Amino acid sequence: MKNNKLYTVIIKPEECKGCERCVNACPKSVLKMGEQLNFMGVPYAYYIGDGCIGCAACFYTCPEPGAITIIEKSEEGS
Amino acid sequence: MTGKIVYARSKGFFERFERRPGAIKDNMHYCPGCGHGILHKLIAEVISDYNIQDKTIFISPVGCSVFAYYYFDCFGISVPHGRAPAVATGLVRANPDNIVISYQGDGDLGAIGFNNFIQAANRGENIAVFFVNNAIYGMTGGQMAPTTLPGQKTQTSPFGRSVTNEGYPLKVSEMVAALDSPVYVERTALSSVRNIMNARKAVRKALRNTIDKKGFSMVEFLSGCPINLKMNAREMNEFIDNQMSNYFPLGCLKDIADSRDPIKRPEGVYNSRQVIDVLYPVKVQKGVAPDFRNPSRIFEKERRIKIAGFGGQGVLSLGMMIATMSKLRNFNVSWLPSYGPEMRGGTANCSVVLSREPVGSPVVDKECNLLIALNQPSLDKFLPELKTNGVLIYDSSTIEPPNCGDRIVYAVKASDIAKRIGDLKYANSVILGTLSVVMEDYFLEGADKQDFDRTFEEAIMDCFSSKQSVIQLNIDAFYAGKQAVFKENQPDGAADNYGDCAVKNK
Numbered sequence: 001m002k003n004n005k006l007y008t009v010i011i012k013p014e015e016c017k018g019c020e021r022c023v024n025a026c027p028k029s030v031l032k033m034g035e036q037l038n039f040m041g042v043p044y045a046y047y048i049g050d051g052c053i054g055c056a057a058c059f060y061t062c063p064e065p066g067a068i069t070i071i072e073k074s075e076e077g078s
Numbered sequence: 079m080t081g082k083i084v085y086a087r088s089k090g091f092f093e094r095f096e097r098r099p100g101a102i103k104d105n106m107h108y109c110p111g112c113g114h115g116i117l118h119k120l121i122a123e124v125i126s127d128y129n130i131q132d133k134t135i136f137i138s139p140v141g142c143s144v145f146a147y148y149y150f151d152c153f154g155i156s157v158p159h160g161r162a163p164a165v166a167t168g169l170v171r172a173n174p175d176n177i178v179i180s181y182q183g184d185g186d187l188g189a190i191g192f193n194n195f196i197q198a199a200n201r202g203e204n205i206a207v208f209f210v211n212n213a214i215y216g217m218t219g220g221q222m223a224p225t226t227l228p229g230q231k232t233q234t235s236p237f238g239r240s241v242t243n244e245g246y247p248l249k250v251s252e253m254v255a256a257l258d259s260p261v262y263v264e265r266t267a268l269s270s271v272r273n274i275m276n277a278r279k280a281v282r283k284a285l286r287n288t289i290d291k292k293g294f295s296m297v298e299f300l301s302g303c304p305i306n307l308k309m310n311a312r313e314m315n316e317f318i319d320n321q322m323s324n325y326f327p328l329g330c331l332k333d334i335a336d337s338r339d340p341i342k343r344p345e346g347v348y349n350s351r352q353v354i355d356v357l358y359p360v361k362v363q364k365g366v367a368p369d370f371r372n373p374s375r376i377f378e379k380e381r382r383i384k385i386a387g388f389g390g391q392g393v394l395s396l397g398m399m400i401a402t403m404s405k406l407r408n409f410n411v412s413w414l415p416s417y418g419p420e421m422r423g424g425t426a427n428c429s430v431v432l433s434r435e436p437v438g439s440p441v442v443d444k445e446c447n448l449l450i451a452l453n454q455p456s457l458d459k460f461l462p463e464l465k466t467n468g469v470l471i472y473d474s475s476t477i478e479p480p481n482c483g484d485r486i487v488y489a490v491k492a493s494d495i496a497k498r499i500g501d502l503k504y505a506n507s508v509i510l511g512t513l514s515v516v517m518e519d520y521f522l523e524g525a526d527k528q529d530f531d532r533t534f535e536e537a538i539m540d541c542f543s544s545k546q547s548v549i550q551l552n553i554d555a556f557y558a559g560k561q562a563v564f565k566e567n568q569p570d571g572a573a574d575n576y577g578d579c580a581v582k583n584k
Binding site: 007008012014015017018019020021023024025040042054056057059060061062063064065066067068069070071072073074 | 081082083084085086087088091102104105106108109110111112113114115116118119120122149270271274275278304310311312315
């Protein structure tokens with residue numbers, strides 16, 4: 001097996017304001033804008049579930065302090 | 079799923095933004111896609127990484143980021159518009175170990191506070207200035223700023239900024255880099271991820287310089303205001319990368335921190351005794367003198383005094399005279415003026431509190447002991463606040479006798495007496511004279527009746543020291559006010575002849 005690290009990104013729907021900066025910034029295009037609205041009344045971004053490389057582009061471009069969390073998956077969990 | 083968190087909410091922020099009003103406590107108040115949020119995250123990360131939370135002071139400017147103290151888990155100060163570098167200077171001079179971050183926008187730094195900023199830069203203050211340049215006044219709705227690009231349409235330049243009329247945009251970083259004192263000047267952009275990572279490096283470098291006491295560091299951030307410029311996230315980044323960066327080229331303009339020694343300033347004076355002596359030269363004696371012989375029970379009680387009239391009648395200076403006189407009699411005093419926005423003709427009042435103990439609240443809004451009313455509306459307004467058994471002194475030449483119940487009332491024809499002396503303006507000194515008689519028990523400490531009137535004269539001289547010519551007339555008015563009371567007390571009913579002062583319910 002290759003020694004590739006696996007990452008996942010969690011976007012909190014209630015903290016996203018739907019500015020689409022992360023969707024534009026993601027080099028792998030694994031973030032998409034959803035159709036549903038959160039409690040502030042804006043559509044929020046979501047992770048399609050596969051393909052995150054942990055580059056943190058979305059994290060640094062996001063203007064909200066805690067909307068995006070990036071997690072490195074451990075091997076037994078993957 | 080198990081895993082290790084690699085990027086998450088920075089420790090430089092509060093866990094929850096409890097200071098933010100309203101229901102939302104996890105988000106910032108900025109619009110979607112705002113550059114402030116991105117920069118806040120970079121700064122919070124560095125504060126947490128360098129472990130400087132306990133000595134960092136974040137100065138919020140006026141602008142959208144005025145509420146930055148909601149978010150950063152460090153010290154925070156909100157300052158008047160454009161004055162962040164001036165306040166930062168004070169903070170860093172008072173304690174050179176402070177790490178002061180001056181966070182400013184383009185209206186704050188480039189227009190209103192530019193001189194404050196450029197002078198602080200030229201003095202080489204050991205602060206980090208983060209200058210957020212979004213080419214527009216964001217908070218007020220998108221007016222033209224000093225950094226608005228040529229041809230850019232804003233609310234106040236609907237046909238585009240014309241260089242023939244409004245001039246060229248202000249290149250702040252270039253101007254600062256031309257000075258000798260600043261050690262680090264860089265311009266970055268909060269647009270693409272690559273630029274944001276450069277900005278992150280610049281923030282780290284600027285704060286590293288501040289920690290090492292190298293001097294003035296400034297980082298300019300080209301930032302987006304997508305709401306006011308009516309753009310989405312992609313258009314905003316393109317605008318910054320293609321148009322703003324053309325006029326404001328990115329890159330490091332100056333970095334001489336390595337060749338500079340840490341700043342050393344002359345040490346300040348921290349002798350607290352010396353500071354107290356300079357600030358409070360008058361020694362106030364608390365409590366009662368050993369030779370105290372005043373048998374009156376009111377002597378120990380706090381007096382809460384309200385003086386009210388219309389502006390220009392001498393209401394505030396009467397309060398000031400009472401306070402000054404009481405200070406000379408070793409009382410603790412407070413004097414709090416309150417007046418309308420009109421320069422003349424509005425109502426004015428002032429609250430004076432006299433006490434042998436330290437004064438708690440300087441506001442007299444109820445439980446008033448002594449009310450001095452100089453016109454009818456003031457009497458009607460404040461009479462309900464006067465305590466039962468409280469004392470009312472009013473100017474009976476202009477005011478109808480009120481219905482006062484159990485209160486003690488003194489009426490003085492102050493305006494008439496003042497007119498006889500020369501001018502209506504002396505009415506306040508006449509009232510002061512009356513007060514010196516009716517409240518004598520309260521001010522006398524013992525057998526010092528001789529210099530009792532002296533203190534009033536000194537108070538009058540003190541209050542009118544800038545208008546020497548009226549001092550003597552005010553002192554005359556003061557004695558006339560005293561006489562008015564004595565005349566009333568004469569046994570042969572002289573009060574009816576003079577009618578200057580009447581006592582009811584005594």
